[in-house]
Amino acid sequence: MNQDQQQLLAAARQATELAYAPYSRFRVGAAVLTPGGVFQGANIETASTNLGICAERAAITHARLNGQAVITGIAVCCLDARPGKDGITDEYGAMPCGACRQWIAELAPGAWIVVSSSNRVFWLDDLLPHAFKL
Numbered sequence: 001m002n003q004d005q006q007q008l009l010a011a012a013r014q015a016t017e018l019a020y021a022p023y024s025r026f027r028v029g030a031a032v033l034t035p036g037g038v039f040q041g042a043n044i045e046t047a048s049t050n051l052g053i054c055a056e057r058a059a060i061t062h063a064r065l066n067g068q069a070v071i072t073g074i075a076v077c078c079l080d081a082r083p084g085k086d087g088i089t090d091e092y093g094a095m096p097c098g099a100c101r102q103w104i105a106e107l108a109p110g111a112w113i114v115v116s117s118s119n120r121v122f123w124l125d126d127l128l129p130h131a132f133k134l
Contacts, residue, residue, distance in 0.1 A: 004073065
């Protein structure tokens with residue numbers, strides 16, 4: 001992971017403090033890197049679970065509402081991800097959900113993706129090899 005990716009992951013970690021997750025208790029923060037700067041998002045839940053928003057989609061929306069349509073990097077931090085068998089969070093245990101992967105496919109298809117549970121850098125084809133397209 002390079003310095004930009006580490007800094008973006010730190011911004012995602014900071015965004016977890018703004019998460020509202022009283023039901024799942026799974027706080028997630030995200031940050032996206034654009035030519036115009038870094039934009040953060042956090043998951044926000046409601047009692048009607050399908051009305052909440054994921055951190056990744058909140059961050060992408062934040063960037064777009066600020067005129068930033070080009071996203072070059074995405075970082076996701078899940079403070080409450082469960083550890084794997086070896087005591088370390090599985091690298092796939094804190095990945096973007098399917099809905100967020102589709103948003104990335106449409107709104108940030110060339111972005112690299114880093115997550116707090118792995119030192120690996122992912123690309124869209126790693127997460128969604130056969131994305132839905134119209």
